[in-house]
Amino acid sequence: MPVKVPDSLPASAILRGENIFVMSESRALAQHIRPLKVLILNLMPNKIETETQLLRLLANTPLQVDVELLKIHNRPSRHTSCDHMNAFYREFEAVRGNNYDGLIITGAPLGDLEFEEVAYWDEIRTIIDWSQQHATSVLFLCWAAHAALYHLYDIKRYLRDEKISGVFRHQRVHQHVPLLRGFDDEFWVPHSRYAQVSLDRLKAHPELAVLAESDQAGAYLVVSRDNRNLFVTGHPEYTRTTLQDEYRRDLAAGLSPKVPDNYYPDDDPTKTPHARWQAHGALLVSNWLNYYVYQQTPFDLSGDIRAGLMEIE
Ligand SMILES: CC(C)(COP(=O)(O)OP(=O)(O)OC[C@H]1O[C@@H](n2cnc3c(N)ncnc32)[C@H](O)[C@@H]1OP(=O)(O)O)[C@@H](O)C(=O)NCCC(=O)NCCSC(=O)CCC(=O)O
Ligand SMILES: N[C@@H](CCO)C(=O)O
Numbered sequence: 001m002p003v004k005v006p007d008s009l010p011a012s013a014i015l016r017g018e019n020i021f022v023m024s025e026s027r028a029l030a031q032h033i034r035p036l037k038v039l040i041l042n043l044m045p046n047k048i049e050t051e052t053q054l055l056r057l058l059a060n061t062p063l064q065v066d067v068e069l070l071k072i073h074n075r076p077s078r079h080t081s082c083d084h085m086n087a088f089y090r091e092f093e094a095v096r097g098n099n100y101d102g103l104i105i106t107g108a109p110l111g112d113l114e115f116e117e118v119a120y121w122d123e124i125r126t127i128i129d130w131s132q133q134h135a136t137s138v139l140f141l142c143w144a145a146h147a148a149l150y151h152l153y154d155i156k157r158y159l160r161d162e163k164i165s166g167v168f169r170h171q172r173v174h175q176h177v178p179l180l181r182g183f184d185d186e187f188w189v190p191h192s193r194y195a196q197v198s199l200d201r202l203k204a205h206p207e208l209a210v211l212a213e214s215d216q217a218g219a220y221l222v223v224s225r226d227n228r229n230l231f232v233t234g235h236p237e238y239t240r241t242t243l244q245d246e247y248r249r250d251l252a253a254g255l256s257p258k259v260p261d262n263y264y265p266d267d268d269p270t271k272t273p274h275a276r277w278q279a280h281g282a283l284l285v286s287n288w289l290n291y292y293v294y295q296q297t298p299f300d301l302s303g304d305i306r307a308g309l310m311e312i313e
Helices: 010-017 025-030 047-058 082-088 121-134 143-153 199-204 242-252 278-294
Strands: 003-005 022-024 036-041 065-070 100-105 135-141 158-172 186-196 208-214 218-224 229-232
Touching: 022 025, 036 047, 036 278, 047 065, 047 082, 047 278, 100 121, 100 278, 121 135, 121 143, 135 143, 135 278, 143 186, 143 229, 158 242, 186 242, 186 278, 199 208, 199 218, 229 278
Parallel strands: 003 022, 036 065, 036 100, 100 135, 135 229
Antiparallel strands: 158 186, 158 208, 208 218, 218 229
16 A cells, blocks of 8 residues: 655655655545445456455455456356356446446357357447546456457457467566566566457557566456556466466366476476466466555545546556
Protein backbone atom coordinates (compact mmCIF):
# COMPACT_ATOMS: atom_id res chain seq x y z
CA MET A 1 0.00 0.00 0.00
CA PRO A 2 1.26 3.55 -0.62
CA VAL A 3 3.11 5.34 2.14
CA LYS A 4 1.57 8.71 3.05
CA VAL A 5 4.22 11.30 3.74
CA PRO A 6 4.36 15.13 3.75
CA ASP A 7 4.72 16.42 0.20
CA SER A 8 7.80 18.34 1.23
CA LEU A 9 9.62 15.36 2.76
CA PRO A 10 12.83 14.76 0.71
CA ALA A 11 12.11 11.02 0.57
CA SER A 12 8.90 11.80 -1.30
CA ALA A 13 10.77 13.10 -4.36
CA ILE A 14 13.51 10.47 -4.07
CA LEU A 15 11.06 7.57 -3.94
CA ARG A 16 9.00 9.02 -6.78
CA GLY A 17 12.23 9.21 -8.76
CA GLU A 18 12.64 5.50 -8.14
CA ASN A 19 9.13 4.89 -9.47
CA ILE A 20 7.92 4.08 -5.96
CA PHE A 21 4.37 5.24 -5.38
CA VAL A 22 4.17 7.83 -2.60
CA MET A 23 0.79 9.26 -1.74
CA SER A 24 0.77 13.00 -1.12
CA GLU A 25 -0.99 14.29 1.96
CA SER A 26 -3.42 16.24 -0.21
CA ARG A 27 -4.43 13.12 -2.13
CA ALA A 28 -4.61 11.01 1.02
CA LEU A 29 -6.99 13.50 2.62
CA ALA A 30 -9.26 13.23 -0.40
CA GLN A 31 -9.13 9.44 -0.48
CA HIS A 32 -12.06 7.51 0.96
CA ILE A 33 -11.54 3.81 1.69
CA ARG A 34 -14.07 0.99 1.29
CA PRO A 35 -13.95 -2.71 0.37
CA LEU A 36 -13.22 -3.37 -3.30
CA LYS A 37 -15.80 -5.24 -5.36
CA VAL A 38 -14.21 -7.78 -7.74
CA LEU A 39 -16.19 -10.06 -10.07
CA ILE A 40 -14.64 -13.26 -11.44
CA LEU A 41 -16.09 -14.86 -14.59
CA ASN A 42 -14.80 -18.43 -14.31
CA LEU A 43 -14.69 -20.32 -17.60
CA MET A 44 -12.22 -22.98 -16.51
CA PRO A 45 -13.37 -26.63 -16.24
CA ASN A 46 -11.55 -27.00 -12.92
CA LYS A 47 -13.59 -24.16 -11.44
CA ILE A 48 -12.96 -24.80 -7.76
CA GLU A 49 -9.19 -24.98 -8.30
CA THR A 50 -9.28 -21.79 -10.36
CA GLU A 51 -11.36 -20.00 -7.70
CA THR A 52 -8.77 -20.99 -5.10
CA GLN A 53 -5.84 -19.90 -7.28
CA LEU A 54 -7.29 -16.44 -7.94
CA LEU A 55 -8.48 -15.87 -4.37
CA ARG A 56 -5.02 -16.80 -3.10
CA LEU A 57 -3.55 -13.97 -5.20
CA LEU A 58 -6.32 -11.45 -4.44
CA ALA A 59 -5.90 -12.14 -0.72
CA ASN A 60 -2.26 -11.10 -0.86
CA THR A 61 -2.98 -7.42 -0.20
CA PRO A 62 -4.05 -5.39 2.84
CA LEU A 63 -7.17 -4.38 0.92
CA GLN A 64 -10.54 -5.87 1.73
CA VAL A 65 -11.82 -7.43 -1.49
CA ASP A 66 -15.44 -8.55 -1.81
CA VAL A 67 -15.40 -11.27 -4.51
CA GLU A 68 -18.42 -12.39 -6.54
CA LEU A 69 -18.34 -15.41 -8.90
CA LEU A 70 -20.04 -15.28 -12.29
CA LYS A 71 -21.03 -18.18 -14.55
CA ILE A 72 -21.34 -17.84 -18.30
CA HIS A 73 -24.41 -20.00 -18.79
CA ASN A 74 -27.02 -22.04 -16.95
CA ARG A 75 -26.15 -25.36 -18.60
CA PRO A 76 -24.74 -27.87 -16.12
CA SER A 77 -20.96 -27.67 -15.93
CA ARG A 78 -19.29 -30.94 -16.96
CA HIS A 79 -16.69 -30.72 -14.23
CA THR A 80 -18.33 -28.79 -11.38
CA SER A 81 -21.42 -29.83 -9.47
CA CYS A 82 -24.68 -27.98 -9.91
CA ASP A 83 -24.83 -27.63 -6.14
CA HIS A 84 -21.55 -25.72 -6.15
CA MET A 85 -22.53 -23.55 -9.12
CA ASN A 86 -25.95 -22.75 -7.66
CA ALA A 87 -24.51 -22.03 -4.22
CA PHE A 88 -21.66 -19.73 -5.22
CA TYR A 89 -22.14 -18.43 -8.78
CA ARG A 90 -24.40 -15.64 -10.03
CA GLU A 91 -25.98 -15.28 -13.44
CA PHE A 92 -25.07 -12.30 -15.59
CA GLU A 93 -28.64 -10.96 -15.48
CA ALA A 94 -28.28 -10.68 -11.69
CA VAL A 95 -25.12 -8.53 -11.89
CA ARG A 96 -25.46 -6.55 -15.13
CA GLY A 97 -26.96 -3.60 -13.24
CA ASN A 98 -23.95 -3.44 -10.92
CA ASN A 99 -20.61 -1.67 -11.19
CA TYR A 100 -17.39 -3.32 -10.05
CA ASP A 101 -13.94 -2.07 -9.21
CA GLY A 102 -12.37 -5.06 -10.96
CA LEU A 103 -13.35 -7.91 -13.24
CA ILE A 104 -11.28 -11.03 -13.93
CA ILE A 105 -12.19 -13.31 -16.85
CA THR A 106 -10.33 -16.63 -16.71
CA GLY A 107 -8.90 -18.82 -19.43
CA ALA A 108 -10.81 -21.68 -21.04
CA PRO A 109 -9.67 -24.87 -22.85
CA LEU A 110 -11.15 -23.66 -26.12
CA GLY A 111 -8.06 -22.62 -28.00
CA ASP A 112 -8.55 -25.12 -30.80
CA LEU A 113 -12.01 -23.76 -31.58
CA GLU A 114 -12.81 -20.70 -33.67
CA PHE A 115 -14.28 -18.07 -31.37
CA GLU A 116 -17.55 -18.33 -33.30
CA GLU A 117 -17.65 -22.08 -32.50
CA VAL A 118 -17.68 -21.42 -28.76
CA ALA A 119 -21.22 -22.01 -27.55
CA TYR A 120 -21.18 -18.89 -25.39
CA TRP A 121 -19.37 -16.55 -27.79
CA ASP A 122 -22.28 -14.09 -27.90
CA GLU A 123 -22.49 -14.03 -24.10
CA ILE A 124 -18.74 -13.43 -23.78
CA ARG A 125 -18.90 -10.51 -26.23
CA THR A 126 -21.85 -9.04 -24.31
CA ILE A 127 -19.91 -9.27 -21.04
CA ILE A 128 -16.75 -7.80 -22.55
CA ASP A 129 -18.76 -4.83 -23.86
CA TRP A 130 -20.57 -4.52 -20.51
CA SER A 131 -17.24 -4.52 -18.65
CA GLN A 132 -16.05 -1.45 -20.52
CA GLN A 133 -18.77 0.60 -18.79
CA HIS A 134 -19.21 -1.34 -15.52
CA ALA A 135 -15.71 -2.20 -14.30
CA THR A 136 -12.88 0.19 -13.51
CA SER A 137 -10.34 -2.39 -14.66
CA VAL A 138 -10.58 -5.79 -16.38
CA LEU A 139 -7.94 -8.52 -16.20
CA PHE A 140 -8.27 -11.04 -19.07
CA LEU A 141 -6.41 -14.36 -18.68
CA CYS A 142 -5.20 -16.61 -21.53
CA TRP A 143 -8.18 -17.55 -23.74
CA ALA A 144 -10.09 -14.52 -22.43
CA ALA A 145 -7.15 -12.27 -23.34
CA HIS A 146 -7.20 -13.53 -26.92
CA ALA A 147 -10.99 -13.29 -27.08
CA ALA A 148 -10.98 -9.68 -25.83
CA LEU A 149 -8.11 -8.62 -28.08
CA TYR A 150 -10.15 -10.00 -31.00
CA HIS A 151 -13.47 -8.52 -29.92
CA LEU A 152 -12.23 -5.11 -28.77
CA TYR A 153 -9.31 -4.49 -31.13
CA ASP A 154 -9.91 -6.95 -34.01
CA ILE A 155 -6.53 -8.56 -33.37
CA LYS A 156 -6.81 -12.09 -34.67
CA ARG A 157 -4.92 -14.95 -33.06
CA TYR A 158 -3.44 -17.89 -34.93
CA LEU A 159 -2.85 -21.43 -33.77
CA ARG A 160 0.71 -22.48 -32.96
CA ASP A 161 2.06 -25.61 -34.65
CA GLU A 162 1.71 -27.28 -31.27
CA LYS A 163 0.39 -26.38 -27.86
CA ILE A 164 2.82 -24.35 -25.78
CA SER A 165 2.94 -25.91 -22.32
CA GLY A 166 5.54 -25.13 -19.72
CA VAL A 167 7.27 -22.37 -17.79
CA PHE A 168 9.10 -19.71 -19.79
CA ARG A 169 11.54 -16.88 -19.13
CA HIS A 170 10.10 -13.38 -19.61
CA GLN A 171 11.52 -9.87 -19.75
CA ARG A 172 9.86 -6.57 -18.82
CA VAL A 173 9.70 -4.25 -21.81
CA HIS A 174 8.96 -0.98 -20.00
CA GLN A 175 10.73 0.44 -16.97
CA HIS A 176 8.44 2.89 -15.21
CA VAL A 177 5.05 1.21 -15.44
CA PRO A 178 3.04 0.67 -12.22
CA LEU A 179 2.05 -2.86 -13.20
CA LEU A 180 5.73 -3.83 -13.27
CA ARG A 181 6.72 -2.23 -9.96
CA GLY A 182 9.02 -4.57 -8.09
CA PHE A 183 9.44 -6.89 -11.08
CA ASP A 184 12.82 -8.46 -11.75
CA ASP A 185 14.44 -7.88 -15.12
CA GLU A 186 13.69 -11.54 -15.87
CA PHE A 187 10.94 -13.73 -14.44
CA TRP A 188 9.21 -17.06 -15.19
CA VAL A 189 5.57 -17.68 -16.11
CA PRO A 190 3.53 -20.79 -17.04
CA HIS A 191 1.82 -20.88 -20.43
CA SER A 192 -0.63 -23.50 -21.66
CA ARG A 193 -2.39 -22.70 -24.92
CA TYR A 194 -2.69 -23.31 -28.61
CA ALA A 195 -3.34 -19.74 -29.64
CA GLN A 196 -0.82 -16.97 -30.30
CA VAL A 197 -1.13 -13.31 -31.16
CA SER A 198 1.52 -11.59 -33.25
CA LEU A 199 3.89 -9.55 -31.08
CA ASP A 200 4.41 -7.12 -33.96
CA ARG A 201 0.64 -6.65 -34.37
CA LEU A 202 0.28 -5.87 -30.68
CA LYS A 203 3.26 -3.48 -30.63
CA ALA A 204 1.94 -1.69 -33.69
CA HIS A 205 -1.56 -1.16 -32.29
CA PRO A 206 -2.01 2.50 -31.23
CA GLU A 207 -4.32 1.60 -28.32
CA LEU A 208 -2.15 -1.12 -26.78
CA ALA A 209 1.24 -1.41 -25.05
CA VAL A 210 3.23 -4.63 -24.60
CA LEU A 211 4.74 -4.54 -21.10
CA ALA A 212 6.40 -7.96 -20.89
CA GLU A 213 7.30 -10.66 -23.38
CA SER A 214 9.08 -13.98 -23.79
CA ASP A 215 11.24 -15.33 -26.64
CA GLN A 216 9.27 -18.58 -26.55
CA ALA A 217 5.77 -17.42 -25.48
CA GLY A 218 5.62 -14.02 -27.20
CA ALA A 219 3.63 -11.14 -25.72
CA TYR A 220 2.68 -11.83 -22.09
CA LEU A 221 1.42 -8.59 -20.48
CA VAL A 222 -0.47 -6.20 -22.73
CA VAL A 223 -2.33 -3.16 -21.44
CA SER A 224 -4.70 -0.76 -23.16
CA ARG A 225 -3.28 2.77 -23.40
CA ASP A 226 -6.04 4.01 -21.08
CA ASN A 227 -4.83 1.44 -18.50
CA ARG A 228 -8.29 -0.07 -18.18
CA ASN A 229 -7.80 -3.47 -19.82
CA LEU A 230 -4.98 -5.85 -18.92
CA PHE A 231 -4.38 -8.88 -21.16
CA VAL A 232 -2.34 -11.69 -19.58
CA THR A 233 -1.59 -14.48 -22.07
CA GLY A 234 -0.11 -16.86 -19.48
CA HIS A 235 -1.19 -18.42 -16.23
CA PRO A 236 0.53 -16.67 -13.29
CA GLU A 237 -2.27 -17.99 -11.07
CA TYR A 238 -1.30 -21.65 -11.64
CA THR A 239 -0.01 -23.64 -8.69
CA ARG A 240 2.95 -25.99 -8.79
CA THR A 241 0.93 -28.92 -10.14
CA THR A 242 -1.60 -27.34 -12.52
CA LEU A 243 0.52 -27.97 -15.63
CA GLN A 244 1.10 -31.51 -14.35
CA ASP A 245 -2.66 -32.03 -13.95
CA GLU A 246 -3.22 -30.91 -17.56
CA TYR A 247 -0.36 -33.11 -18.79
CA ARG A 248 -1.72 -36.17 -16.97
CA ARG A 249 -5.29 -35.36 -18.10
CA ASP A 250 -4.22 -35.37 -21.72
CA LEU A 251 -2.04 -38.45 -21.29
CA ALA A 252 -5.06 -40.27 -19.88
CA ALA A 253 -7.10 -39.08 -22.87
CA GLY A 254 -4.53 -40.65 -25.20
CA LEU A 255 -3.52 -37.29 -26.64
CA SER A 256 0.27 -37.81 -26.29
CA PRO A 257 1.02 -34.36 -24.84
CA LYS A 258 4.59 -33.05 -24.70
CA VAL A 259 6.24 -32.92 -21.29
CA PRO A 260 5.80 -29.28 -20.15
CA ASP A 261 8.98 -27.28 -20.89
CA ASN A 262 11.27 -26.08 -18.09
CA TYR A 263 8.97 -27.62 -15.49
CA TYR A 264 10.22 -30.97 -14.21
CA PRO A 265 13.79 -31.44 -13.00
CA ASP A 266 15.66 -33.13 -15.89
CA ASP A 267 12.33 -33.01 -17.80
CA ASP A 268 11.47 -36.12 -15.80
CA PRO A 269 7.69 -36.17 -15.11
CA THR A 270 8.24 -38.62 -12.27
CA LYS A 271 9.94 -35.83 -10.31
CA THR A 272 8.30 -32.97 -8.39
CA PRO A 273 7.96 -29.95 -10.67
CA HIS A 274 9.67 -26.64 -9.96
CA ALA A 275 7.47 -23.66 -9.00
CA ARG A 276 9.35 -20.47 -9.83
CA TRP A 277 6.56 -18.06 -10.85
CA GLN A 278 4.57 -17.74 -7.63
CA ALA A 279 6.28 -14.55 -6.39
CA HIS A 280 5.65 -13.04 -9.82
CA GLY A 281 1.98 -14.01 -9.79
CA ALA A 282 1.44 -12.53 -6.35
CA LEU A 283 3.15 -9.26 -7.31
CA LEU A 284 1.34 -8.98 -10.66
CA VAL A 285 -2.12 -9.31 -9.12
CA SER A 286 -1.19 -7.09 -6.18
CA ASN A 287 0.07 -4.37 -8.55
CA TRP A 288 -3.05 -4.68 -10.71
CA LEU A 289 -5.34 -4.47 -7.69
CA ASN A 290 -3.48 -1.50 -6.24
CA TYR A 291 -2.61 0.72 -9.19
CA TYR A 292 -5.27 -0.17 -11.82
CA VAL A 293 -8.20 -0.85 -9.50
CA TYR A 294 -7.85 0.70 -6.03
CA GLN A 295 -6.05 3.92 -7.02
CA GLN A 296 -8.35 4.45 -10.02
CA THR A 297 -11.82 3.45 -8.93
CA PRO A 298 -14.27 6.10 -7.62
CA PHE A 299 -15.44 5.86 -4.02
CA ASP A 300 -19.05 5.99 -5.23
CA LEU A 301 -19.48 3.02 -7.56
CA SER A 302 -23.03 4.00 -8.43
CA GLY A 303 -21.99 6.77 -10.81
CA ASP A 304 -20.11 6.76 -14.11
CA ILE A 305 -17.02 4.79 -13.17
CA ARG A 306 -15.35 5.24 -16.51
CA ALA A 307 -14.97 8.99 -16.33
CA GLY A 308 -12.03 10.82 -14.85
CA LEU A 309 -9.58 7.97 -14.51
CA MET A 310 -6.37 9.44 -13.20
CA GLU A 311 -3.17 9.04 -15.17
CA ILE A 312 -1.32 6.29 -13.31
CA GLU A 313 1.93 7.77 -12.11
C1 LIG B 1 -10.74 -29.99 -23.91
C2 LIG B 1 -9.72 -30.63 -22.91
C3 LIG B 1 -8.57 -29.67 -22.64
C4 LIG B 1 -10.41 -30.93 -21.58
O1 LIG B 1 -11.09 -32.18 -21.76
P1 LIG B 1 -12.58 -32.31 -21.27
O2 LIG B 1 -13.10 -33.67 -21.50
O3 LIG B 1 -12.65 -31.75 -19.90
O4 LIG B 1 -13.32 -31.37 -22.29
P2 LIG B 1 -14.78 -30.78 -22.12
O5 LIG B 1 -15.34 -31.13 -20.80
O6 LIG B 1 -15.55 -31.16 -23.31
O7 LIG B 1 -14.53 -29.21 -22.15
C5 LIG B 1 -13.92 -28.58 -21.07
C6 LIG B 1 -14.76 -27.37 -20.77
O8 LIG B 1 -14.94 -26.62 -21.98
C7 LIG B 1 -16.33 -26.51 -22.26
N1 LIG B 1 -16.52 -26.58 -23.70
C8 LIG B 1 -16.16 -27.58 -24.52
N2 LIG B 1 -16.52 -27.30 -25.79
C9 LIG B 1 -17.15 -26.10 -25.75
C10 LIG B 1 -17.75 -25.24 -26.72
N3 LIG B 1 -17.78 -25.56 -28.04
N4 LIG B 1 -18.26 -24.08 -26.32
C11 LIG B 1 -18.23 -23.73 -25.03
N5 LIG B 1 -17.68 -24.47 -24.05
C12 LIG B 1 -17.14 -25.65 -24.42
C13 LIG B 1 -17.03 -27.61 -21.53
O9 LIG B 1 -18.36 -27.26 -21.24
C14 LIG B 1 -16.16 -27.69 -20.27
O10 LIG B 1 -16.52 -26.64 -19.40
P3 LIG B 1 -17.48 -26.92 -18.14
O11 LIG B 1 -16.74 -27.91 -17.27
O12 LIG B 1 -17.71 -25.59 -17.50
O13 LIG B 1 -18.73 -27.49 -18.71
C15 LIG B 1 -9.10 -31.95 -23.50
O14 LIG B 1 -10.08 -32.87 -23.87
C16 LIG B 1 -8.24 -31.70 -24.71
O15 LIG B 1 -8.78 -31.60 -25.82
N6 LIG B 1 -6.86 -31.61 -24.45
C17 LIG B 1 -5.87 -31.56 -25.53
C18 LIG B 1 -6.02 -30.26 -26.20
C19 LIG B 1 -5.83 -29.19 -25.15
O16 LIG B 1 -4.93 -29.16 -24.32
N7 LIG B 1 -6.86 -28.30 -25.17
C20 LIG B 1 -6.72 -27.12 -24.35
C21 LIG B 1 -5.63 -26.22 -25.01
S1 LIG B 1 -5.21 -24.83 -24.04
C22 LIG B 1 -6.41 -23.72 -24.42
O17 LIG B 1 -7.36 -24.05 -25.12
C23 LIG B 1 -6.19 -22.37 -23.86
C24 LIG B 1 -6.69 -21.29 -24.76
C25 LIG B 1 -5.91 -21.16 -26.01
O18 LIG B 1 -5.24 -22.09 -26.46
O19 LIG B 1 -6.00 -20.06 -26.62
N1 LIG C 1 -4.53 -24.47 -20.72
C1 LIG C 1 -5.69 -25.02 -20.09
C2 LIG C 1 -6.93 -24.24 -20.49
C3 LIG C 1 -6.84 -22.77 -20.06
O1 LIG C 1 -5.76 -22.13 -20.61
C4 LIG C 1 -5.86 -26.49 -20.45
O2 LIG C 1 -5.02 -27.05 -21.14
O3 LIG C 1 -6.88 -27.03 -20.02
